[in-house]
Amino acid sequence: MAGSNSGLNSANSANSDFLSQVQAHVQANKGRYLEELKSFIRQPSISTIDVGMGEASQMLAAFMRRLGIRTTIYPTRRHPVVFGEIGPEDGAAPAGMRTLLVYGHYDVQPPEPLEKWVTPPFEPAVRDGKLYGRGTSDNKGQLFAHLKGLESYLAVTGAESGAAGAAARLPIKIKYLFEGEEETGSPNLRPFVLEHKELLRADAAIFSDSHYHESGRPSLILGLKGLLPLELRAKELASDQHSMKATVLPSAPWRLVTLLSTIKGEDGLVKIDGFYDTVRAPLPEEMEAADRIPVNDTEILKAHGAKHLLDNRFGRRYYHNMMFEPTFNISGLVSGYTGKGTKTVLPAEASVKIDIRLVPDMRPDDIHAKVVRHLEKHGYGDVEVARAELGLIPSRTPITNPYVEVARRAAADAWGDEPVIFPSTGGAGPNYIFTDDLGVPCIVIPFAASDQANHAPNESLVLDGFEKGIVASAMVIKYMSES
Ligand SMILES: [Zn+2]
Secondary structure (H helix, E strand, C coil): CHHHHHHHHHHHHHHHHHHHHHHHHHHHHHHHHHHHHHHHHHCCCEHHHCECHHHHHHHHHHHHHHCCCEEEEECCCCCCEEEEEECCCHHHCCCCCCEEEEEEECCECCCCCHHHCCCCCCCCEEECCEEECCCCCCCHHHHHHHHHHHHHHHHHCCCCCCCHHHHHCCCCEEEEEEECCHHHCCCCHHHHHHHCCCCCCCCEEEECCCECCCCCCCEEECEEEEEEEEEEEEECCCCCEEHHHHHCCCCHHHHHHHHHHCCECCCCCECCCCCCCCCCCCCHHHHHHHHHCCCCHHHHHHHHCCCCCCCCCCCCHHHHHHHHCCCCEEEEEEECCCCCCCCCEECCEEEEEEEEEECCCCCHHHHHHHHHHHHHHCCCCCCEEECCCCCECCEECCCCCHHHHHHHHHHHHHHCCCCEEECCCCCECCCHHHHHHCCCCEEECCCECCCCCCCCCCCEEEHHHHHHHHHHHHHHHHHHHHC
């Protein structure tokens, strides 16, 4: 017993020595790291309107090559994917060597309205401990912290950056997948991944997006919801009629409202047959993690100007339901006259936009079919169900996966505080590309603060989060090699 305890203690002290060295390196080099990030921010990369994408991909590839990452720019149908790897070639890696896949995106949102920016969006400026500029948090700065995490790891382990010998001394392989289309919905990411499954083979995927906890504690996000957007359209008449005829002619809005009342009642549950059939039950450990997330009903009501929460959603249930329960949300309901004053009209048509947030293991196609069947069963088979987008598949990495512990330790080291772990969030996104298509756990470690203002004017990255992110990324390399 004594022997194993002292072994553990010496491992712990070796880890804390290494952590101190990484932290000291980041403090000594943070000025240079920040200047490099600023040059990256200065290069616009607005994917929606095709501004600067080629230049930004070249610049990112140059940053990577300088660290010894073997980097290739892959064209896609629109904006290029920048892929790189460091460590032994796949075939030459020693048995048991782990491979980490780091994802990120180098495209940014359009900066408008320009007049709302205190300093111009592509002229990065530091104020009050934050770097302001478009893409600082979403996602150039967070992506960059991973490159500087590698650089810090190599520096502390005595290896020269960029030298071939440096890569050889890395204890894991690292692959980098940086896309240029995230802000346009990643249309070519999944096709790229499916075409390059061998190239992207890894043991775990991590990326840094979104923000850490409002309290200042770090966070891990292990799951995202899927999404199925639908539009239901009822058409009862060839054209709008005088409302005197409402005694004899059918009403499209009443029909739609009656239909909707068959789908969801006051209890908030969805009444479509089989809607919940494939909902994955959360693990006991995931329920416990949800219980540990700080929650305050009074503050939630105040923040939303709400009078009450839905039945059975208060206290701990707030996060349980947010994470583990699907939604059937009405996002828009349109019919008839909505202008000033009165118009006595019997509308010919009515439509409703629905967004259904899916949890594992629901599938968009299956739920779509169940909605159609529900309408037929209740006599609404003539109501059109339009589906403009394919939707997103939900994804959740089990909290019991060993790489979650790797990320937890790294974040706890960097922040000096335990991370708030979100087994899932209410948000939707394409993490299933990693968990389902590549079959690897996917963990999000945010480095930005909750006031980052991503997509808005005066986007910022808190410098403390940038520096802690670099440390966390270096510690992931170390702990992954020991996992
Ligand atoms: Zn974004």
